[in-house]
Amino acid sequence: MSSAFSPSRASNRFDATLAAHGVAPLSRRTPTTLQVNMGKLCNQACRHCHVDASPTRTELMDAATVERVLAVLEASPCIEHVDITGGAPEMNPRFRMLVDGVHARGRRITVRCNLTVLFEEGQDDLAEYYAAHDATIIASLPCYTAANTDTQRGSGAFGRSIAALLALNAVGYGDHQGAKAPSDGPAPRRLNLVYNPLGPSLPPPQASLEADYRERLRTDFNVVFDELLTITNMPIHRFADDLERQGKLGEYEQLLVDSFSPQTVQQVMCRDLVSVDWDGKLADCDFHQMLDIPLGAGAKSIFDVDDFATFAGSSITTAAHCLGCTAGQGSSCGGALDG
Numbered sequence: 001m002s003s004a005f006s007p008s009r010a011s012n013r014f015d016a017t018l019a020a021h022g023v024a025p026l027s028r029r030t031p032t033t034l035q036v037n038m039g040k041l042c043n044q045a046c047r048h049c050h051v052d053a054s055p056t057r058t059e060l061m062d063a064a065t066v067e068r069v070l071a072v073l074e075a076s077p078c079i080e081h082v083d084i085t086g087g088a089p090e091m092n093p094r095f096r097m098l099v100d101g102v103h104a105r106g107r108r109i110t111v112r113c114n115l116t117v118l119f120e121e122g123q124d125d126l127a128e129y130y131a132a133h134d135a136t137i138i139a140s141l142p143c144y145t146a147a148n149t150d151t152q153r154g155s156g157a158f159g160r161s162i163a164a165l166l167a168l169n170a171v172g173y174g175d176h177q178g179a180k181a182p183s184d185g186p187a188p189r190r191l192n193l194v195y196n197p198l199g200p201s202l203p204p205p206q207a208s209l210e211a212d213y214r215e216r217l218r219t220d221f222n223v224v225f226d227e228l229l230t231i232t233n234m235p236i237h238r239f240a241d242d243l244e245r246q247g248k249l250g251e252y253e254q255l256l257v258d259s260f261s262p263q264t265v266q267q268v269m270c271r272d273l274v275s276v277d278w279d280g281k282l283a284d285c286d287f288h289q290m291l292d293i294p295l296g297a298g299a300k301s302i303f304d305v306d307d308f309a310t311f312a313g314s315s316i317t318t319a320a321h322c323l324g325c326t327a328g329q330g331s332s333c334g335g336a337l338d339g
Helices: 007-020 065-074 095-104 126-132 148-154 157-170 206-221 235-246 250-260 262-267 284-288 319-325
Strands: 035-036 081-085 110-114 136-140 191-195 227-230 274-276
Touching: 007 319, 035 065, 035 284, 065 095, 081 095, 126 157, 136 157, 148 157, 157 191, 157 206, 191 206, 191 262, 206 227, 235 250, 262 284, 274 284
Parallel strands: 035 081, 035 274, 081 110, 110 136, 136 191, 191 227
Antiparallel strands: none
16 A cells, blocks of 8 residues: 555545545544444455455454344344445354344345355345345445446456346345435335445446436346445445555545545544444444544454444544545445435
8 A cells, every 4th residue: 555545644634635625623523333343254356345354364354243232232222233244254153143233123224235145055045134134235236237347356257246136136035126224213225236346446326327227127138226436435345455556545535535525424434433343443444444544533342342333432543544435426335425
């Protein structure tokens, strides 16, 4: 990673950009979303992956940490939604322990699924399991063509992804097109797709790209889905390394600075979210987590907190890659922030 976006200089550049636009430093509202990273093990090794996940990684959340997450969730009625990610979170043997526990506590569940994991050993019933737990599926599909998707995710990934989408459609996922998810209560069998750009560019407008995805996937494969989320690639870890090899990292960093959009700042996900890593460490977001940037609220671990509501009003640690969340339409784990 270039020195311009290194954690040691990160906050100055992002905070200076906020100040130049007359925007106050970030602070947290009462958290409503808990994001849980189950580990770095994955059946893929995507070029854009900020987690550096792969089939060779061994970091996995253990049972004691899952139990602690569920205990603090129980004591934190402010948390309405648990967002489960990885790696491929399903490859952690404790994945279903976590999902069962969250479901039993009546909180909404999102699982970030790479689709191809549905064909891994022991995952034959995964689509039905999701449906039985009212889980919203956010599925990564970098493009609606095989060539672009396989370039980013590996040979054959597109074909397996389409087969997985059809399996999810077969159990009722993707039948709510055009209808937004409810603000409270379960949002059963919603299937949202994620688009990441292939190179050093910002995503195109989310609404128009969604229309393109919808038409192509329906026409070519008879696949339906609910929403498309566009997410900006953060210049950290594997994506930053790839850009640096191409000599394009500095160009991309400058694009994020030049594309800063003040109206996105109030909507950035860290204002309402707390992220917990596979080993229990807490962070302001999943990207900070991957760089070991500590939580602005001060608690270091899930074992140091009893109720997430105590984080309300705390400062948020910033880093230069935060400019990726505020560039153009903005970006979060829920897609574009503006428009």
